[in-house]
Amino acid sequence: xxxxxxxxxxxxxxxxxxxxxxxxxxxxxxxxxxxxxxxxxxxxxxxxxxxxxxxxxxxxxxxxxxxxxxxxxxxxxxxxxxxxxxxxxxxxxxxxxxxxxxxxxxxxxxxxxxxxxxxxxxxxxxxxxxxxxxxxxxxxxxxxxxxxxxxxxxxxxxxxxxxxxxxxxxxxxxxxxxxxxxxxxxxxxxxxxxxxxxxxxxxxxxxxxxxxxxxxxxxxxxxxxxxxxxxxxxxxxxxxxxxxxxxxxxxxxxxxxxxxxxxxxxxxxxxxxxxxxxxxxxxxxxxxxxxxxxxxxxxxxxxxxxxxxxxxxxxxxxxxxxxxxxxxxxxxxxxxxxxxxxxxxxxxxxxxxxxxxxxxxxxxxxxxxxxxxxxxxxxxxxxxxxxxxxxxxxxxxxxxxxxxxxxxxxxxxxxxxxxxxxxxxxxx
Amino acid sequence: xxxxxxxxxxxxxxxxxxxxxxxxxxxxxxxxxxxxxxxxxxxxxxxxxxxxxxxxxxxxxxxxxxxxxxxxxxxxxxxxxxxxxxxxxxxxxxxxxxxxxxxxxxxxxxxxxxxxxxxxxxxxxxxxxxxxxxxxxxxxxxxxxxxxxxxxxxxxxxxxxxxxxxxxxxxxxxxxxxxxxxxxxxxxxxxxxxxxxxxxxxxxxxxxxxxxxxxxxxxxxxxxxxxxxxxxxxxxxxxxxxxxxxxxxxxxxxxxxxxxxxxxxxxxxxxxxxxxxxxxxxxxxxxxxxxxxxxxxxxxxxxxxxxxxxxxxxxxxxxxxxxxxxxxxxxxxxxxxxxxxxxxxxxxxxxxxxxxxxxxxxxxxxxxxxxxxxxxxxxxxxxxxxxxxxxxxxxxxxxxxxxxxxxxxxxxxxxxxxxxxxx
Numbered sequence: 001x002x003x004x005x006x007x008x009x010x011x012x013x014x015x016x017x018x019x020x021x022x023x024x025x026x027x028x029x030x031x032x033x034x035x036x037x038x039x040x041x042x043x044x045x046x047x048x049x050x051x052x053x054x055x056x057x058x059x060x061x062x063x064x065x066x067x068x069x070x071x072x073x074x075x076x077x078x079x080x081x082x083x084x085x086x087x088x089x090x091x092x093x094x095x096x097x098x099x100x101x102x103x104x105x106x107x108x109x110x111x112x113x114x115x116x117x118x119x120x121x122x123x124x125x126x127x128x129x130x131x132x133x134x135x136x137x138x139x140x141x142x143x144x145x146x147x148x149x150x151x152x153x154x155x156x157x158x159x160x161x162x163x164x165x166x167x168x169x170x171x172x173x174x175x176x177x178x179x180x181x182x183x184x185x186x187x188x189x190x191x192x193x194x195x196x197x198x199x200x201x202x203x204x205x206x207x208x209x210x211x212x213x214x215x216x217x218x219x220x221x222x223x224x225x226x227x228x229x230x231x232x233x234x235x236x237x238x239x240x241x242x243x244x245x246x247x248x249x250x251x252x253x254x255x256x257x258x259x260x261x262x263x264x265x266x267x268x269x270x271x272x273x274x275x276x277x278x279x280x281x282x283x284x285x286x287x288x289x290x291x292x293x294x295x296x297x298x299x300x301x302x303x304x305x306x307x308x309x310x311x312x313x314x315x316x317x318x319x320x321x322x323x324x325x326x327x328x329x330x331x332x333x334x335x336x337x338x339x340x341x342x343x344x345x346x347x348x349x350x351x352x353x354x355x356x357x358x359x360x361x362x363x364x365x366x367x368x369x370x371x372x373x374x375x376x377x378x379x380x381x382x383x384x385x386x387x388x389x390x391x392x393x394x395x396x397x398x399x400x401x402x403x404x405x406x407x408x409x410x411x412x413x414x415x416x417x418x419x420x421x422x423x424x425x426x427x428x
Numbered sequence: 429x430x431x432x433x434x435x436x437x438x439x440x441x442x443x444x445x446x447x448x449x450x451x452x453x454x455x456x457x458x459x460x461x462x463x464x465x466x467x468x469x470x471x472x473x474x475x476x477x478x479x480x481x482x483x484x485x486x487x488x489x490x491x492x493x494x495x496x497x498x499x500x501x502x503x504x505x506x507x508x509x510x511x512x513x514x515x516x517x518x519x520x521x522x523x524x525x526x527x528x529x530x531x532x533x534x535x536x537x538x539x540x541x542x543x544x545x546x547x548x549x550x551x552x553x554x555x556x557x558x559x560x561x562x563x564x565x566x567x568x569x570x571x572x573x574x575x576x577x578x579x580x581x582x583x584x585x586x587x588x589x590x591x592x593x594x595x596x597x598x599x600x601x602x603x604x605x606x607x608x609x610x611x612x613x614x615x616x617x618x619x620x621x622x623x624x625x626x627x628x629x630x631x632x633x634x635x636x637x638x639x640x641x642x643x644x645x646x647x648x649x650x651x652x653x654x655x656x657x658x659x660x661x662x663x664x665x666x667x668x669x670x671x672x673x674x675x676x677x678x679x680x681x682x683x684x685x686x687x688x689x690x691x692x693x694x695x696x697x698x699x700x701x702x703x704x705x706x707x708x709x710x711x712x713x714x715x716x717x718x719x720x721x722x723x724x725x726x727x728x729x730x731x732x733x734x735x736x737x738x739x740x741x742x743x744x745x746x747x748x749x750x751x752x753x754x755x756x757x758x759x760x761x762x763x764x765x766x767x768x769x770x771x772x773x774x775x776x777x778x779x780x781x782x783x784x785x786x787x788x789x790x791x792x793x794x795x796x797x798x799x800x801x802x803x804x805x806x807x808x809x810x811x812x813x814x815x816x817x818x819x820x821x822x823x824x825x826x827x828x829x830x831x832x833x834x835x836x837x838x839x840x841x842x843x844x845x846x847x848x849x850x851x
Binding site for chain 2: 072362368370
């Protein structure tokens with residue numbers, strides 16, 4: 001046997017912590033025992049390992065000698081890219097928004113004279129595509145702009161999802177990504193009727209900081225209302241993800257929020273930290289973080305989750321596996337009916353693969369052929385511990401920075417110092 | 429411009445076949461091979477649309493390299509249909525001289541416990557991947573020595589998924605297909621039996637020998653005759669293993685079958701040399717035109733052959749995540765010819781889903797099987813880099829010449845044969 005190349009080791013007091021970047025498992029071994037194992041590992045065969053080192057085997061920390069883990073990584077990645085149990089739909093209900101966040105990557109100077117597609121046509125298209133994909137679950141996400149501005153649309157889509165479940169035995173998981181401002185008790189009752197499962201709400205710190213970054217068109221703050229709505233949603237049993245967009249100016253306020261958030265709710269929510277995305281729409285309004293700055297902030301944020309007693313499971317959601325663009329059974333539908341692959345590239349035709357009016361078979365062909373560019377991994381990548389996080393780098397980022405999409409965009413240091421070290425902080 | 433994966437095959441100087449290697453569809457153009465592109469340019473929109481539908485053609489809307497990669501990856505990971513090739517045993521009532529399992533000394537038989545493991549395994553896969561259909565193929569040794577096991581496994585999984593289609597087939601030497609057994613198989617709703625006949629009696633009996641050194645031909649023919657005569661509702665195909673001994677006697681087999689009014693479809697396989705195989709009539713690397721010639725005779729006697737049905741990336745188990753080959757002792761292998769050979773061993777079925785299983789299966793499915801010469805090859809999707817088992821025996825080989833001399837002309841012959849029949 002041999003140790004997996006995806007093992008990240010860290011010595012902590014008298015123990016060695018190993019985090020495996022592929023399986024996301026973490027284990028702690030007494031130092032002496034670990035170094036002894038390291039010396040003898042070559043002599044151990046699979047059957048011995050299975051008995052004596054069951055956990056190390058099952059969690060992927062040790063593998064058979066002849067395993068080329070680069071092939072294992074590719075298999076792991078491709079299985080997820082091609083999975084068709086879930087068909088993921090991100091539906092931009094509208095570009096309109098009641099907020100005017102300066103950092104919004106969708107830009108609030110967008111043309112408003114695009115023609116909205118007919119909802120019925122979209123639903124017909126969806127029905128065709130979903131059935132042809134042979135999925136078992138629709139992972140449906142209302143997005144925008146602010147989707148709650150279009151409740152009628154949401155209602156109609158939810159009825160459609162009900163129809164799909166009754167006629168084709170394909171169930172749905174329904175999520176709404178919202179700024180959370182427009183929610184009230186009546187709406188919550190409606191959400192229950194419509195079988196909405198979860199919400200993702202953005203909070204950028206405690207009141208003062210949040211209100212500087214997320215405000216209405218007239219500039220007034222939004223924190224108080226959102227916070228109350230958030231607690232109401234949790235009390236009503238919805239699954240909640242709190243999305244927190246950070247840069248170097250608000251991360252401390254984010255940590256303060258984690259501190260003031262009621263303890264009884266801390267294991268009822270998932271926290272997602274998102275470094276502000278810079279696109280051509282917001283590039284002048286978003287400060288570019290240096291890689292090492294980003295890493296330290298991210299690690300600090302993850303550490304705070306541990307300090308304030310948030311769920312360790314938050315670690316599972318950190319960039320696991322391919323993004324939506326790289327998953328075959330995932331589409332983004334824009335208000336004009338265009339079908340896109342990249343959520344941060346919406347509006348840009350570089351990521352558009354067609355329109356709901358197109359022939360279904362052709363759309364599926366284009367959908368499945370998207371991202372068949374083969375990344376030319378360098379030799380050093382094939383044994384890199386951080387490959388399962390890197391996966392060659394973000395295609396959109398490469399395009400925007402005029403980088404070759406077939407080459408690896410290496411972010412080893414950020415991944416190690418920000419993500420991996422942060423996860424270890426959270427989980428130990 | 430036509431896509432690269434559409435292969436132009438000339439019938440004569442007035443007719444060309446266009447074969448779409450992705451969808452396996454064929455269309456005839458009333459023009460010479462050189463003039464195909466000119467002909468397409470002259471088509472109107474409606475005709476182009478028709479072509480698009482018929483041949484699933486697309487004209488450069490999707491980057492072709494991406495399309496080809498996509499198709500090859502979809503075959504690897506798609507779980508619309510999952511296949512289980514279940515070896516019930518290695519023991520057999522015959523001792524065929526070329527049997528690739530001769531090297532396996534220990535003639536294991538699947539235990540009851542392994543039967544249960546297999547049922548559990550199949551159920552787990554069905555639950556996990558929700559396929560539209562599963563294929564169960566029972567093989568041995570001679571699987572009909574253990575009919576009870578076939579019954580147990582089929583019964584064990586028959587309740588899985590109301591809308592799940594289960595296709596059941598058995599590969600058998602045919603000697604045990606007496607009336608009683610055939611009835612049992614019909615009750616089990618077996619969809620297909622594959623029976624081997626290697627030529628007319630005098631040839632077949634030199635190759636497929638019984639335990640007492642007798643032949644097996646008469647027994648098999650009598651069984652097939654009875655099944656045919658009583659019009660039993662079970663599908664049968666005949667398989668003929670082509671080798672240097674029988675290649676010039678194929679027609680005699682068809683004549684004998686016709687005499688006995690045995691009209692089942694006849695397919696072929698090639699017996700090629702494996703490293704330890706000491707069968708002197710095995711083909712070595714070069715099969716010359718044996719494949720084409722054997723099938724031409726099959727065509728003459730009313731058969732129809734799907735292009736590349738035996739040898740293609742589409743049908744091979746090695747690169748597919750959804751094909752499971754199980755040995756009698758419950759181990760998973762990635763190649764039928766390599767059953768029992770540790771080079772093709774993944775893990776025990778009870779280890780399916782473990783990290784160990786994934787680490788092992790990934791070594792096969794993600795294996796780099798093509799080289800730089802393959803990039804521009806017309807047969808890329810069909811070949812996929814070619815059979816790993818054969819390459820392990822012969823070293824790196826390119827099948828281009830073999831395909832050019834056998835499978836491609838066979839497409840034309842098959843087409844002409846159908847055209848004759850379709851009046």
